[in-house]
Amino acid sequence: MADKRMTADEVAAEIRDGMTIGIGGWGSRRKPMALVRALLRTPVRDLTVVSYGGPDVGLLCAAGKVRRVVFGFVTLDSIPFDPWFGRARETGAIEVTEYDEGMFGAALSAAAQRLPFLPMRAGLGSEVMRANPGLRTVRSPYADGEELVAVPAQELDVALVHLNRADARGNAQYLGPDPYFDDLFCLAAKKRFVSVEKVVGTAELTAGGPVQSLLLNRSAVDGVVAAPRGAHFTTAVPDYGRDERFQKHYVDSAKDLDAWPGFVDRFLSGDERTYLSEVDKFEAEAA
Amino acid sequence: MSATRAEIAVVAVAELFRGDGEIVASPMGLIPSLGAKLARLTFEPDLLLSDGEAYLVDENGVVEGWQPFRKMLDTIVPHGRRHVVMGANQIDRYGNQNISAIGDHARPKKQLLGVRGAPGNTANHRTSYWVPRHSKRVFVDAVDVVSGVGYDNAAKAGLKFHDVHRVVTNLGVFDFATPDHTMRAVSLHPGVTAAEVAQASGFEIDCGGAPVSREPTAEELRLIREVLDPKGLGDKEVPS
Numbered sequence: 001m002a003d004k005r006m007t008a009d010e011v012a013a014e015i016r017d018g019m020t021i022g023i024g025g026w027g028s029r030r031k032p033m034a035l036v037r038a039l040l041r042t043p044v045r046d047l048t049v050v051s052y053g054g055p056d057v058g059l060l061c062a063a064g065k066v067r068r069v070v071f072g073f074v075t076l077d078s079i080p081f082d083p084w085f086g087r088a089r090e091t092g093a094i095e096v097t098e099y100d101e102g103m104f105g106a107a108l109s110a111a112a113q114r115l116p117f118l119p120m121r122a123g124l125g126s127e128v129m130r131a132n133p134g135l136r137t138v139r140s141p142y143a144d145g146e147e148l149v150a151v152p153a154q155e156l157d158v159a160l161v162h163l164n165r166a167d168a169r170g171n172a173q174y175l176g177p178d179p180y181f182d183d184l185f186c187l188a189a190k191k192r193f194v195s196v197e198k199v200v201g202t203a204e205l206t207a208g209g210p211v212q213s214l215l216l217n218r219s220a221v222d223g224v225v226a227a228p229r230g231a232h233f234t235t236a237v238p239d240y241g242r243d244e245r246f247q248k249h250y251v252d253s254a255k256d257l258d259a260w261p262g263f264v265d266r267f268l269s270g271d272e273r274t275y276l277s278e279v280d281k282f283e284a285e286a287a
Numbered sequence: 288m289s290a291t292r293a294e295i296a297v298v299a300v301a302e303l304f305r306g307d308g309e310i311v312a313s314p315m316g317l318i319p320s321l322g323a324k325l326a327r328l329t330f331e332p333d334l335l336l337s338d339g340e341a342y343l344v345d346e347n348g349v350v351e352g353w354q355p356f357r358k359m360l361d362t363i364v365p366h367g368r369r370h371v372v373m374g375a376n377q378i379d380r381y382g383n384q385n386i387s388a389i390g391d392h393a394r395p396k397k398q399l400l401g402v403r404g405a406p407g408n409t410a411n412h413r414t415s416y417w418v419p420r421h422s423k424r425v426f427v428d429a430v431d432v433v434s435g436v437g438y439d440n441a442a443k444a445g446l447k448f449h450d451v452h453r454v455v456t457n458l459g460v461f462d463f464a465t466p467d468h469t470m471r472a473v474s475l476h477p478g479v480t481a482a483e484v485a486q487a488s489g490f491e492i493d494c495g496g497a498p499v500s501r502e503p504t505a506e507e508l509r510l511i512r513e514v515l516d517p518k519g520l521g522d523k524e525v526p527s
Contacts, residue, residue, distance in 0.1 A: 026356055071401055072401055072402065074398075075401075081398070089394075089395055090396065100404060102361075102364055102365070102407040105360045105361065109361075120365070121410040122406045123410070124444040125409075125410070125444030126409075127392055127432045127433045177353075178340065179355060180356060180357065181357055
């Protein structure tokens, strides 16, 4: 019986230059930030990042680890724009594949179902078709003959997601209201790593929430990382909400190239324990 | 008790949903949210309201349904029983909308949100827009990055469910019910002139014969001021 527990640094060490990594969550919600922070501490580069983007995308761009972003949006929700993603786009530092939100989900679904593509209407007539000249359309073989977008499967080398609870074998549970697309990210990936607020005994999973909250079964998970506050500063309700004060500090620092090295030194150059203790000090100073 | 410009706009947004019945209203932002709630509390009691997260809620905030983002994109949007009111950083005469980036997509001058759900919304169900500051920066000759699809591009792409309904701004209400589907005024808010609209638009908008936008009823004003927006946040977004 496999015990799949590992550390965030062990997960990060699995990621190689040039890989395509999918990051779960949505905007500034339930992002696997502890895993992202571990990735920032590695020398890895040239990543293709596939994300309903939030600060995960911004931080990876800031660290120069990104070659391409596959996205439908990048937002911090309560703050509309991520400064580092904006800077990376406006300086031409990264390439992008920009999709409609639904197309993005269809691309993961196609990969999860081992299909080469899924048809849909979203994207037709929009910049999505012009900006992605490799996109093809497909004509319905039935009487309607409608022409649709053939959204290509988005396969992933690695998926990183953050949930609320898991057992050591990789059965994983979300306790908030929205599963986002985390199960699809895992099904679309060759290697799947889940960080959680707390690793618990299997019986505690269904004691803590309805069976429908068990989003991932262990066949879709290769590694489990115990990462309390591992989504900080994004939300991981009901364990905690977004740290709006810290998010604003991130944005203010990211907007100011003179301030940014100080943010990196204080919060990102040490390990996760240092990060969380510096966040606690920051909160105490600000209170 | 005369209505403020913001209150006129809230009623104009509410009117977007008239006749929609039992469908999901998805308002983005403050004034659209106030408008959708007002419609539900008055003439469209069957509207389904999203809280912007995973819940459908009634007028008292009681949860009546589950609509996480994936369900929204897999089924609600393609199924078509939805009416979204989105924002627009740019919009053109055919209703093409941009929320993605300013400048060339390959190397934007200013990165915005990304196309988000706009291509899918405009391909699948009724879509309206809310613009709090009607100006030449927003009402442009051609948008830089087509996010929401306008009538000209929809025709070329053969989008059979395309339905860009109306644009509500701080100056008036506009639709595309002309022979070539270019924007025209449905109504101008009290005190707004056709010259003012022309001054604020980067393309010609036919305002000929457009009536004055309707005033809220006494009951609508009461609902806006006492129930929906007691702090008057709408007046901050749309000064009178």
